[in-house]
Amino acid sequence: MxxxxxxxxxxxxxxxxxxxxxxxxxxxxxxxxxxxxxxxxxxxxxxxxxxxxxxxxxxxxxxxxxxxxxxxxxxxxxxxxxxxxxxxxxxxxxxxxxxxxxxxxxxxxxxxxxxxxxxxxxxxxxxxxxxxxxxxxxxxxxxxxxxxxxxxxxxxxxxxxxxxxxxxxxxxxxxxxxxxxxxxxxxxxxxxxxxxxxxxxxxxxxxxxxxxxxxxxxxxxxxxxxxxxxxxxxxxxxxxxTAEAASKCLLCLCALDTKAGKASAFNATLVSEQLSQIELQDPSVEAPARSAEEGQGCGSSNRLPSHQDLKTLLCYSCRLTIKDMGATDTLPPYIITEAEKQQKRWEMLLRNLNE
CATH class of the missing domain: 3.40.50.620 (HUPs)
Structure with missing residues (x-):
């Protein structure tokens, strides 16, 4: 050659x-x-x-x-x-x-x-x-x-x-x-x-x-x-x-990397978000909104995943991608459907563990 x-x-x-x-x-x-x-x-x-x-x-x-x-x-x-x-x-x-x-x-x-x-x-x-x-x-x-x-x-x-x-x-x-x-x-x-x-x-x-x-x-x-x-x-x-057993990101389908140490960039982002929420939090205002959302029930197909729901299903980088998104209903329907399925799986798993 x-x-x-x-x-x-x-x-x-x-x-x-x-x-x-x-x-x-x-x-x-x-x-x-x-x-x-x-x-x-x-x-x-x-x-x-x-x-x-x-x-x-x-x-x-x-x-x-x-x-x-x-x-x-x-x-x-x-x-x-x-x-x-x-x-x-x-x-x-x-x-x-x-x-x-x-x-x-x-x-x-x-x-x-x-x-x-x-x-x-x-x-x-x-x-x-x-x-x-x-x-x-x-x-x-x-x-x-x-x-x-x-x-x-x-x-x-x-x-x-x-x-x-x-x-x-x-x-x-x-x-x-x-x-x-x-x-x-x-x-x-x-x-x-x-x-x-x-x-x-x-x-x-x-x-x-x-x-x-x-x-x-x-x-x-x-x-x-x-x-x-x-x-x-x-x-x-x-x-x-262990690809099949590991949890995967909803968008990029890579293994979730959110279990990081205290010195990681991901943990620093979480701390910043928590501090921001504490400063803006008003329980008297947020409580009715939260109860209305929860009142629809986890089994309702009309309930769209909130930003907080989606974050638990995304890797660090994909969380940053949707951070400034105005509403989750702009995501493709198949992504929202998969998010609801994964949330239901986690809810069933938690119920089984509590029992």
Whole structure:
């Protein structure tokens, strides 16, 4: 196998010592994907695999190396679904929360399509450049529990559907060269952060930070990416053995990370919220409102989960996402239904323990 140089314009095959920029690089590019799939042994022959194509160069480069695919496009939502999503996003105040919620809903949609069509695996086009940004963003947003799942080759948190990332060894530069050499098409779809400044959100700032570092220090992305592999080794192995038994976040479906020590950021947030509630608390005013809510009963299907109810079902980062949401009724119905089911399970469990 030929070794590719950093600059592919002057690429030459090291074995034959002759310049063959196109064929040599294509062999290298395709071999890299096959090696990634072969070494991890997650996808097997004749297995139905769904390809999630966002329209970007990475996902289309992945698509060009396989034969069949299904494209999930955000703009293909039904008018009713788009109206519900717009209503939800209007209730979120800051861009950080909107981007985080968009990523969550997009993941839910991909999983729904995979389950409806009998796919057990979903291939995502996340490159190592994209995963480096996601790793740093997750750390900044407090998504410690999701680091291994969001950046590893395979993500088993969903049970019946496994997410795989065969493009995670490819840099953005490699993908760009491959797309230009072999005319791989791509589509630009504007997002929430399109035409925003670098400090508009944590995600946008992290992407700008990694991109600027990569321009001056080419090994930056590789260093961050290798760090994510070490995190996968140390974090994912214990969780994979008890994934079914552990409680999971209602939104991101990662293990709940709310059982933290007194010196944690999560505990500091709880203390701040408790102090704020004490300052604003007026029992004579709040008591009737509380009794009216409780009077509907836990078995009522018309009762919507309050912010406090939802918080007990969310991880630290997802709690921050819905913190400024005006009302919980803007959440998709399937999330509210699942929240009610989980609350009923906890109530039944508590009753059994008390008996």
């Amino acid at each position: 030929c070794q590719a140089e950093e600059e592919y314009n002057g690429l030459e095959c090291k074995q034959e010592k002759i310049p063959v920029p196109t064929s040599c690089f294509k062999e290298y590019f395709i071999h890299k994907l096959r090696a990634m799939l072969g070494n991890n042994r997650v996808i097997f022959p004749h297995e139905k695999v769904l390809l999630a194509v966002s329209g970007g160069t990475a996902s289309y480069s992945m698509l060009s190396q396989v034969q069949e695919f299904i494209c999930v496009e955000d703009s293909a939502y039904s008018p009713e679904h788009k109206l519900a999503v717009e209503r939800l996003f209007s209730s979120l105040k800051i861009l950080i929360a909107k981007e985080d919620m968009l990523q969550t809903l997009r993941q839910h949609l991909i999983l729904h399509i995979a389950r409806e069509n009998g796919y057990s695996k979903v291939m995502m086009g996340d490159s190592c450049s994209r995963l480096a940004v996601k790793l740093l963003s997750n750390i900044t947003l407090g998504r410690r529990a999701a680091l291994a799942s969001d950046t590893g080759f395979s993500d088993h948190r969903y049970g019946d559907v496994v997410i795989v990332r065969p493009m995670r060894d490819y840099s953005f530069k490699e993908i760009t060269y491959y797309s230009r050499m072999f005319n791989v098409p791509s589509v630009f779809i504007s997002g929430l952060d399109t035409k925003t400044h670098d400090k508009a959100s944590i995600q946008r700032l992290t992407e700008s930070f990694v991109t600027n570092l990569q321009a001056d220090f080419p090994s930056t992305v590789s260093t961050i990416y290798r760090t994510s592999e070490k995190l996968n080794t140390s974090v994912m192995s214990p969780q994979s053995q």
